[in-house]
Amino acid sequence: xxxxxxxxxxxxxxxxxxxxxxxxxxxxxxxxxxxxxxxxxxxxxxxxxxxxxxxxxxxxxxxxxxxxxxxxxxxxxxxxxxxxxxxxxxxxxxxxxxxxxxxxxxxxxxxxxxxxxxxxxxxxxxxxxxxxxxxxxxxxxxxxxxxxxxxxxxxxxxxxxxxxxxxxxxxxxxxxxxxxxxxxxxxxxxxxxxxxxxxxxxxxxxxxxxxxxxxxxxx
Amino acid sequence: xxxxxxxxxxxxxxxxxxxxxxxxxxxxxxxxxxxxxxxxxxxxxxxxxxxxxxxxxxxxxxxxxxxxxxxxxxxxxxxxxxxxxxxx
Numbered sequence: 001x002x003x004x005x006x007x008x009x010x011x012x013x014x015x016x017x018x019x020x021x022x023x024x025x026x027x028x029x030x031x032x033x034x035x036x037x038x039x040x041x042x043x044x045x046x047x048x049x050x051x052x053x054x055x056x057x058x059x060x061x062x063x064x065x066x067x068x069x070x071x072x073x074x075x076x077x078x079x080x081x082x083x084x085x086x087x088x089x090x091x092x093x094x095x096x097x098x099x100x101x102x103x104x105x106x107x108x109x110x111x112x113x114x115x116x117x118x119x120x121x122x123x124x125x126x127x128x129x130x131x132x133x134x135x136x137x138x139x140x141x142x143x144x145x146x147x148x149x150x151x152x153x154x155x156x157x158x159x160x161x162x163x164x165x166x167x168x169x170x171x172x173x174x175x176x177x178x179x180x181x182x183x184x185x186x187x188x189x190x191x192x193x194x195x196x197x198x199x200x201x202x203x204x205x206x207x208x209x210x211x212x213x214x215x216x217x218x219x
Numbered sequence: 220x221x222x223x224x225x226x227x228x229x230x231x232x233x234x235x236x237x238x239x240x241x242x243x244x245x246x247x248x249x250x251x252x253x254x255x256x257x258x259x260x261x262x263x264x265x266x267x268x269x270x271x272x273x274x275x276x277x278x279x280x281x282x283x284x285x286x287x288x289x290x291x292x293x294x295x296x297x298x299x300x301x302x303x304x305x306x307x
């Protein structure tokens with residue numbers, strides 16, 4: 001009988017866990033949306049709070065775990081030591097908000113729910129405030145699946161939707177070409193998006209200062 | 220707009236590796252050079268500073284086999300698989 005490869009065993013584990021992953025995603029998204037309700041109801045016409053969610057696909061999960069090993073290879077003799085549950089982002093929810101102050105509002109709204117989770121902010125391109133806030137955690141001590149909640153500006157979040165799948169998913173056309181040139185351009189885009197958000201925020205503040213005060217109530 | 224300090228350093232280290240004729244293998248996340256018979260994992264390069272890298276590049280490989288700079292050091296079976304791939 002041919003023995004299963006590490007990858008085969010992990011794929012089987014993934015599909016055994018899939019109902020758990022789905023439940024974790026449902027719970028995460030529901031809790032996040034509940035916490036964001038007040039923020040969402042208070043939005044101005046030009047403001048946005050979007051909540052997206054995704055389950056990491058099987059091959060992507062196996063590949064992510066493989067890439068965490070030295071030289072990106074599993075050791076067949078250690079097959080039983082590997083588990084898909086080591087990945088912190090099998091079930092992930094992303095909160096994207098615009099403008100910047102709504103990112104802060106979303107963070108405040110979620111603070112209590114995520115207070116016990118591990119924070120792992122994404123550093124910015126210029127050493128200023130983090131590009132995004134990431135939290136990892138479980139909803140109960142006996143849960144198998146770690147969930148991820150990410151809070152990020154809408155413009156950067158939408159850019160990441162394209163950029164992550166282009167750069168980080170296996171893509172033979174990009175082999176060897178992604179490290180310096182593309183990363184440098186990516187950082188320039190992220191810097192420009194941050195600058196746009198800051199300028200927009202400033203424009204709103206300026207406009208608010210120019211608005212005439214409300215009329216005095218009639219005596 | 221500037222890049223992060225970490226990225227700048229990584230790009231700097233990449234330039235050093237490129238100049239020393241190391242090739243990057245995307246799947247194995249490692250730089251290697253068949254002439255010097257040395258390989259560096261990305262994690263190792265990320266963790267070490269430029270001086271460590273330059274020292275490692277200058278270090279002679281006195282063995283007949285390959286020298287793999289990785290932390291933790293992968294088992295020999297993994298190194299063999301990697302070498303079979305790049306020599307294949």
